[in-house]
Amino acid sequence: AAGRAFPFVFGGDGAGFACAPDRAAEAGAALAAVRCWAAQEFGMELRVAMVPVAEVRAAGLDVAVARYQPSPGVDYAMFSGGGLSWAETRMKAGAYALPKAPAGTIPDLTGLSCRWSNVKSRNGSILSVVIQPVGAASGPEFTRLSEKVISIARHLERAGHPVPTEGAITRWPPPGLTLEAHASHGAIPLARHKRKLLMVTLLNWFFLRWKIPVNGFDPAHYTVTVGRNADFRKFDDGLKMTLDCDAGTQKKLRAVLEQAAQDGTIRYGLCEQDEAMMTCIVPSILTDDHVHFIDGAAGGYTQAAAGIKVP
Template sequence: MDAAPDTSGFYENLPLQDRFAVLADPGAYAPLPDDWHLGVADVENSTGAVADGRYKTVNMVGGAVISAQINGMRERIFPFVFGGDGAGFACAPGQIARAGRALAAVRCWAREEFSLTLRVALVPVRDIRAAGHDVAVARYRVSPGAEYAMFSGGGLSWAEGQMKQGLYALPEAAPGTVPDLTGLSCRWSDMAARNGTILSLVVLPEGRAGPAFARLAARILGIADRLDRGGHPVPAQGPRNRWPNPGNRLEAHASRAGRSLMRRRLSLLGRTLPAWFLFRSGIRLGRFDPRHYAAMTGANADYRKFDDGLKMTLDSDRATVSALRDLLDRARADGVARYGMCEQDAAMMTCIVPSPLRDDHVHFIDGAAGGYTAAAAALKRG
């Protein structure tokens, strides 16, 4: 009997796409191997947490799912996507057990640190296809130093639905289990809208819209491209940095590893003060160039993505919001797509920085007052 083929290098061997518009075409995606798994996670009742003013915490937990996987994969690249109140990723057969332990650890940490319930699951790609769905991925190079995965086929959404029904659940981690969240932070200030509003937009295909949804996505991107810098919410020179940084408490929760929260907060205040001075003054320190780092922060930001649909966080003017709403209302009436929007005054950022001396740091963008969670809730209301 022949040995099963080694699929562990599937993702890293995919071609890198440099143009985001190309990703509206389903032909830009490659199907995941059958022996891979999808990991999914989301914060239960995230809408309620947002209503309580805890959206930055919800975003931090979603970022923690990816951070724990990055640290567990030990420098091996893999596809992942940030969803605001959760995340999704795919892993090769040799990484499944490690991925499950990391998911369970983040679930334990979210409960013990923030009293948030994080639902998690690992779903075999074979099961997704047996249910009539597919999972395909593409690699998008957002800058010379960073890339993000895009997902299509409906399989990720199906896996999330199964998770919410309590299927494919993982064993509980022991109380006190702490995930490795090295590099997870949220030190930048929120970014105020420059053009009028920060628009969080979630657009999902209705049924098997196929080519019609691809054409719709291309039209949405065309409208967004008319905005200054395509609606990118992060200033070209990078976001503002202030001290004490607004994410000090959350970063302390992520990095204290069972130690005193207050002591960790004080330690971070001391460590971030010199960094604040460098960003404020622009002075280089050795190999660290604060102006270059800040500019790369904006260049590496994931303000738009395909995640079994199209999600965008745009710095938009009123005319563009109206044009998008008119287009999407017609698409909904035609049975092509359903959508949700959330308008707010600012965008926020959650970051994973393996090293400040490299350009591969990644930055997850969302609206600062509900964002993708509120947009998804509006979508559910129809």
């Protein structure tokens, strides 16, 4: 909101965030604008809602936020306390819905892009993992289970990080070109803007492919930083991971998760696929504060969550 940082988490098929009360109106307008844009551009109906933290606490839950810094340039929020999950459930029931924005409203999606190619698994498969505590808030048992799961994944190369140390690769035209065109064309006709993006991304590809510095931009540094900044692990009232996983590690994870589910500690879902994908927010290619959201390329978190069995 107006250049101010706020805690947020991207969950694959949705996102959650927290803002101060004096920014609520501005944040609500931004959410309503995104909903309007999604309907106009893709025919997709989004749910958007804002829930006062006071009402979360009145329900016996909370919205606790911690910061996780994977690299010097960025940090990500981790939510616990059960409040975010409760708010999502209430939203899906129709509560706290925001009013619709006027037709034609265009959100500010500056920096949103999908220019990297999908990342192929090096270890066997890309495993999307969604683990939720049984009960509204995560307690010591769930914390121990999460630590055990992360410990198992830590034995993988880069602890299961799908993006290699040297960074992701890009091809031209990028697979997300059409999506980026929809996100950034504004009042410009989509076809014309897409042609412009073809030229822009061709130049980007050239400098990234050959690692040619230009006007203060260091492609080699930028590419490596993409991997450092990516959020392949996250916590939003539950643990989510996108892992480049071998068969042996996947077997261990499944065994631990299945036992915990039988013990009544968790619910979980998994989705196995060949590739991971990245969606990016890049305020500037000259600074290291660009963020990259990793998900499985064939269903990912959405498919894993859909496989969760509710007792």
